[in-house]
Amino acid sequence: MRNTIFTLILCAGLMPGQVPTIDQSLDAATPGVAAISPDGAYVAYTEQKPNWEANAFETQIWIAVAATGERYQLTSGKKGVSDPQWSPDSKQVAFLSSRDGKPQIYVISPRGGEARQLTSGEHGLVSFRWSPDGKQIAFAATAPESKARKDRKERLGEFEIITGDYQMVHLWTLDVGAAGAKPVALTEGDGFSVAAWRWSPDGKQIAFAATRDPDLSSGETSEIYVVRTADKFVRKLTDGGGPHRGPVWSPDGEQIAFVTAAGKKYSYYENETIATIPAGGGKMTLRSERFDENPNLVAWNSKGIWFGAAQKTEEGLFTLDPGTNAISRMRVPGGLSPRGVSLTSDGKTMAFTGAAANQFAEVYVSPVADPAPKKLSDFSAQWKGFHLASREVISWKGKDGATVEGILIKPANFVAGKKYPLLVVIHGGPTGVDTPAMAPDRYYPVEEFAAKGAVVLRPNYQGSAGYGEKFRSRNVRTLGFGDYDDVMAGVDAVIAMGIADPDRMGAMGWSEGGYISAFITTYSTRFKAVSVGAGISDWMTYYVNTDIHPFTRQYLLKTPWEDPEIYKKTSPITYINNAKTPTLIQHGELDRRVPIANGFELYQGLKDRGVPVKMIVYKGFGHPITKPKEMRAVMEHNYEWFSKWIWGESPAGGAAF
Numbered sequence: 001m002r003n004t005i006f007t008l009i010l011c012a013g014l015m016p017g018q019v020p021t022i023d024q025s026l027d028a029a030t031p032g033v034a035a036i037s038p039d040g041a042y043v044a045y046t047e048q049k050p051n052w053e054a055n056a057f058e059t060q061i062w063i064a065v066a067a068t069g070e071r072y073q074l075t076s077g078k079k080g081v082s083d084p085q086w087s088p089d090s091k092q093v094a095f096l097s098s099r100d101g102k103p104q105i106y107v108i109s110p111r112g113g114e115a116r117q118l119t120s121g122e123h124g125l126v127s128f129r130w131s132p133d134g135k136q137i138a139f140a141a142t143a144p145e146s147k148a149r150k151d152r153k154e155r156l157g158e159f160e161i162i163t164g165d166y167q168m169v170h171l172w173t174l175d176v177g178a179a180g181a182k183p184v185a186l187t188e189g190d191g192f193s194v195a196a197w198r199w200s201p202d203g204k205q206i207a208f209a210a211t212r213d214p215d216l217s218s219g220e221t222s223e224i225y226v227v228r229t230a231d232k233f234v235r236k237l238t239d240g241g242g243p244h245r246g247p248v249w250s251p252d253g254e255q256i257a258f259v260t261a262a263g264k265k266y267s268y269y270e271n272e273t274i275a276t277i278p279a280g281g282g283k284m285t286l287r288s289e290r291f292d293e294n295p296n297l298v299a300w301n302s303k304g305i306w307f308g309a310a311q312k313t314e315e316g317l318f319t320l321d322p323g324t325n326a327i328s329r330m331r332v333p334g335g336l337s338p339r340g341v342s343l344t345s346d347g348k349t350m351a352f353t354g355a356a357a358n359q360f361a362e363v364y365v366s367p368v369a370d371p372a373p374k375k376l377s378d379f380s381a382q383w384k385g386f387h388l389a390s391r392e393v394i395s396w397k398g399k400d401g402a403t404v405e406g407i408l409i410k411p412a413n414f415v416a417g418k419k420y421p422l423l424v425v426i427h428g429g430p431t432g433v434d435t436p437a438m439a440p441d442r443y444y445p446v447e448e449f450a451a452k453g454a455v456v457l458r459p460n461y462q463g464s465a466g467y468g469e470k471f472r473s474r475n476v477r478t479l480g481f482g483d484y485d486d487v488m489a490g491v492d493a494v495i496a497m498g499i500a501d502p503d504r505m506g507a508m509g510w511s512e513g514g515y516i517s518a519f520i521t522t523y524s525t526r527f528k529a530v531s532v533g534a535g536i537s538d539w540m541t542y543y544v545n546t547d548i549h550p551f552t553r554q555y556l557l558k559t560p561w562e563d564p565e566i567y568k569k570t571s572p573i574t575y576i577n578n579a580k581t582p583t584l585i586q587h588g589e590l591d592r593r594v595p596i597a598n599g600f601e602l603y604q605g606l607k608d609r610g611v612p613v614k615m616i617v618y619k620g621f622g623h624p625i626t627k628p629k630e631m632r633a634v635m636e637h638n639y640e641w642f643s644k645w646i647w648g649e650s651p652a653g654g655a656a657f
Contacts, residue, residue, distance in 0.1 A: 019412075019451040020386055022635045025441040026050055026628050028382050032059060033083070033340050034363045036351035037090040040344040041066055042110050043351045043376055044074070044084040044093050045363045050628035056080070057628060061095060063110050064376035066349070066365045071376060074112060081106075083127070088134040088345070094118070096125060105137060107176075118174060119183065126169055127196075132203040137174050138186070140194050140208075142167040166213045168193040171206060173229060186227050187234060195222060196246045200253045204229055205279070207237075207247040207256050217549045219243055220267065224258050226279060237277050238284065243267060244275075246297045248305070250322070254279055257305050257322075259295060262286055266554045269431070269463065269472040274305060274320060287325050291318075292468040301347040303368070308341065310466035312405060313393055313435040315339050315354075332371050336364065337435070343368070351376075355437035358391050383438075387412040389450035391436035396493035398462065399485040402474060405467075406459035406490050407434045410499075411450040421454040421646050422500035424487060426509030426516050430463030430475060443510055443533060443625070445635045452647060457494055461486035461516070479539075479555050480519045480570040487516060488524070502526070506642050510534050510586075511594060511623065515572070518602055521583045522575035529645035531584040531638050534594045534623055537602035539567040545595035576605040582612035584641040586634060588621035614641070 020028075032046035043066055048059045058080035064071040074093065075081050081097040087107075094107045100117075103125040108115040118137065119125065122144035128137055145167075171186040171194055186206065187194060190213075197208035205226050212221040222243035227234045237256065238244045241263040247256050260275045261267040274288040274295050287305070288295055295318070298306035304319040315337035317330045332338055335356035342351045350368055355361040363377040389412055395405045411420070425444050427434050441447055446456055460467070461483045462474035475482045487507075494500045506529040509517045514535025521530045536542045540560045543552045553559055560567045568574050583606055587599035599615060606613040616637055618630050625631050643649040 018386060019447050022445050022632060026632055028440040029379060030440060031353045031361050031363050031377055031379055034342055034351040034353050035084050035086060036342045036344055036349060037086045038088055038345040039090040040349040041090060043363060043365055046084065052628060055627045055629045064363065069376055085130060087130050088132060129199055131199055132201060135176060137176055138206060139172055140169050140197060141172060142169055169214055170194055171208065186232055198248055200249050201251060202253055207249060209245045209247060216547050220550060235281060237281055248297050248300045250300050251302060257297060257300055259297060268551060268554045269476065271469040274307065276322060287320055288327060291327055298341050299343055303347055310433055312466045317341060330371060332373060334373060336373055357436035358438060360438045389447060393436055396489050398489050404461065404486050404490060406457055407436050409446060409450060409456035411453060419501040420499055421504035422494060423449055423454050423456045424491060424507040425456055425458050426487060426513035428511030428513045430512045431465040431472060433460055433465045434458040442631060443634050444508055445639050448639060455499055457490055459487050459490040476555055477557055477566060483516045484519045484523055504528060504646055506646050508638060518572040521581050522572045522579045525580050527581050529582050529642055531641055532602065533586045534588060534591055536594055537598045538571045538573045541597050541601055542594065545597060547592040573601055573605055576609060579606055579609055579611050582645050585615040587617055588623060588625060589617050589619050590621060591623045593623035
């Protein structure tokens with residue numbers, strides 16, 4: 001009901017100057033993936049919005065008719081759906097849904113009707129794809145729990161042997177048309193765990209990437225394999241020098257392209273490259289060594305090898321000619337940054353989601369030869385009548401002379417010459433990137449902050465994606481204080497513009513952004529308030545508890561046992577005796593990426609120092625906050641914290657402060 005009212009209010013128009021509330025931002029529907037039918041007639045796309053009663057963000061599939069722009073909702077089942085995929089004849093859409101417990105595969109006609117469930121049982125489905133002839137669906141999944149595992153649980157209860165109780169992901173096939181057909185395992189055993197994969201054009205083989213186990217810390221072990229569907233024979237194509245990931249087939253089925261670290265030891269911040277290898281085995285050939293960013297493969301067709309890559313604050317779409325290794329960027333009119341590109345079977349038409357500066361993301365369809373995007377969705381209609389802040393890209397020089405960019409957000413009624421409070425919102429990653437596109441607020445109520453009379457800076461500090469390998473490598477062994485230098489240089493640049501009040505500044509961020517915010521808390525006295533979201537306070541604490549141990553070793557180049565000084569130098573807790581800034585700490589109770597011990601360590605240090613501090617633990621959550629009610633809480637807590645310390649306002653009744 002609340003969503004219906006929100007839509008009616010938006011469609012009817014709003015009072016001039018009104019800005020979206022936290023609830024209205026959370027209520028807004030957003031586009032996800034777009035999948036064009038092989039014949040180009042339809043585009044299936046996902047729409048996500050909250051179900052407040054179930055306290056969940058739910059996704060449903062919509063269909064847009066490419067020729068006319070007509071659109072309609074295709075699915076409406078409980079718990080939502082994901083990953084729409086067209087059958088090769090364009091007559092069915094398959095999708096994943098957990099409506100009856102574990103994720104299962106369903107199919108439905110694009111014209112509507114009841115969805116038919118294809119899989120059942122205890123498989124932990126991860127991904128699926130139609131075979132080229134449409135007669136089979138292959139899927140990657142964990143196998144049902146073994147009898148031995150069930151017997152152990154019955155006798156000894158629940159426990160986990162660390163790095164020993166893995167459930168490997170394997171490939172299975174299912175005959176779509178056969179009544180009562182059961183899945184058939186293509187791969188098995190404990191030798192590897194399957195990640196990304198693709199059918200060969202003739203449907204007789206599947207190429208896949210696999211790691212030694214599903215542990216996130218084992219990502220560096222990823223290799224490329226091929227399995228024959230007829231006899232389940234597995235051939236390993238690569239051996240070391242990776243990780244190697246994301247295989248796609250050449251149109252003739254003779255070659256496989258993939259992304260590789262090409263033997264580089266530190267793959268988090270160094271460029272990966274596109275490589276090809278004969279499907280029958282042979283020498284790997286590097287193709288994009290001169291391309292200065294990380295490529296993400298899309299497809300390989302007669303036009304070449306398609307890939308996407310961050311390009312400063314934009315997303316670029318490229319093709320690589322496997323004959324010459326020449327790379328061309330497709331320029332999409334209107335300044336659109338295409339994401340999640342989907343191609344028709346003939347490669348002549350594409351669908352994608354995209355947005356330009358100061359625009360919300362929409363679903364588009366376009367010819368490939370001469371791009372002319374046609375908008376198929378209208379998510380922007382939700383924001384008509386709102387008085388929204390504006391975004392622009394600015395740049396400044398870092399302490400080491402490097403050019404750094406960021407997004408400057410100004411209130412809708414911005415007045416030149418007036419000095420505003422400055423709030424700094426710091427992205428995570430560190431290989432995240434902020435763009436000037438519009439999006440509903442999450443975690444931090446930027447639109448409400450701007451409406452209160454603040455300018456907001458979102459810096460793409462050292463390590464951010466889109467600026468090349470050298471830029472991403474700038475925070476190797478300078479994590480924290482180097483990132484801080486880039487952020488503070490941006491702060492000083494905005495102050496120098498004459499629009500920011502240096503006596504009314506706040507900083508906030510989540511994950512890596514929370515870590516930098518923690519560094520600001522203990523390293524600087526220039527801010528009036530800070531919010532640390534799931535941030536690292538002590539690299540030693542982080543290293544021994546996180547689920548991605550290679551991250552720290554790669555950026556600091558040593559373990560804490562080999563070089564305790566670099567762990568000390570880059571840890572905010574080292575500088576706790578300098579701390580004076582009122583700090584809000586937000587953390588998920590079950591966070592494994594940045595374990596909650598980091599939050600408690602910072603909290604106790606600030607408390608012992610007599611610094612105003614509040615710590616809020618969101619029960620049942622890991623690293624991200626994924627449910628609308630708790631996300632509402634995160635945003636309201638941030639709004640109240642900065643309203644108190646920047647604007648001197650008392651929190652509303654019932655608030656946490």
